[in-house]
Amino acid sequence: MSTDTLGNSTRAHTPTGASAAPRLRKRLKSRPNPAVTVGAVIGALIWVTPLILLVISALRPLSDFLSNGPVSWPSEFTLANFPEAWEAGQFGTAYLNSTFLLLVKVPLGVFVAALLAYALAKLEFPFRNVILFTVVLGMTIPIYIAIVPLFTMLRNVGMTDSIVGIIPAYVAFGLPLQVLILQAFFRRVPSELIEAARIDGAGDLRIFFRLIIPLSIPALVTVAILDGVATWNELFLALSLLSSEGNRTIPLGLLNFQGQFATNYTGLAAGILIAVVPILLLYTLLQKYIVGGLTAGATKG
Structure with a gap:
């Protein structure tokens, strides 16, 4: 009786233990690496900054651009530059x-x-x-x-x-x-x-x-x-x-x-x-x- 109980216990716990390891590895792999995330964000900002400056420059008057410089927030916006x-x-x-x-x-x-x-x-x-x-x-x-x-x-x-x-x-x-x-x-x-x-x-x-x-x-x-x-x-x-x-x-x-x-x-x-x-x-x-x-x-x- 005790032998059957031990065998059943072993069979019951073996799959659980075998499946726990992959789940643990999956959780570890799914955790984001903060350094990678920060590096990706910085790289994306560096990449998109020229495009943002280009859009802002296209939407500001020339006088505002010459007075305040390209790296500044416009005092006003205009669409007149496009036509x-x-x-x-x-x-x-x-x-x-x-x-x-x-x-x-x-x-x-x-x-x-x-x-x-x-x-x-x-x-x-x-x-x-x-x-x-x-x-x-x-x-x-x-x-x-x-x-x-x-x-x-x-x-x-x-x-x-x-x-x-x-x-x-x-x-x-x-x-x-x-x-x-x-x-x-x-x-x-x-x-x-x-x-x-x-x-x-x-x-x-x-x-x-x-x-x-x-x-x-x-x-x-x-x-x-x-x-x-x-x-x-x-x-x-x-x-x-x-x-x-x-x-x-x-x-x-x-x-x-x-x-x-x-x-x-x-x-x-x-x-x-x-x-x-x-x-x-x-x-x-x-x-x-x-x-x-x-x-x-x-x-x-």
Whole structure:
């Protein structure tokens, strides 16, 4: 009788003791670390402070900005800076040009980069590694070194001062980073899937469009977002290759706030907000795809 009682007691207490340890570890892990929390808050404040100052500067009169300085609370707020900034920066034309570049250049660049990355990652051909090294080497070449030969080539074909003419240059300078990201992702796609498709009679193009593209949506969206942000903010090539008022892009519009002897700081702040708000909203809405695209390649295969 006592033996049965002891056995029942042992069986009753063993699961409880075994389950108590994971619960204890879970409670310990769930406790926030004060140092990490404080560090994260400080880092977030440092990161968001310039944006807060930018918004405050855009909402204050220029006289108040010049009298009290940028790091001060405004004596009054105004929205007059925004319509003035829109007119001064000619953002109506600039928005159309930048949107055209965004809608044409980004899909074209991602498509070309995906084709090249797939070939470098999954196809066997001579000098594949040499070609990959050459493409990635383009990331180390500063744009200003290539601006003279680029301008000469575009002038010879009559494509200077043209929104369409600047697209090939944008695509070329965006390829290295895009190919680097996409080929690393494509390498982790199981080769067995490709071999099975080949056995079923699929060619390389069919495999690319029917297999690789659907599996690579997170990486493609990530590359498209990063390329879109870079295209929207690009200044040097646009400043060097575009000269007429009708071909100005968003960054070129911001240059209108800089005069020879003075700068309209509050108007510039409003212009910067006008320029960056669309891309900030896009980035905020699609940031989960950026995280997923950058981490999916590390977990596939």
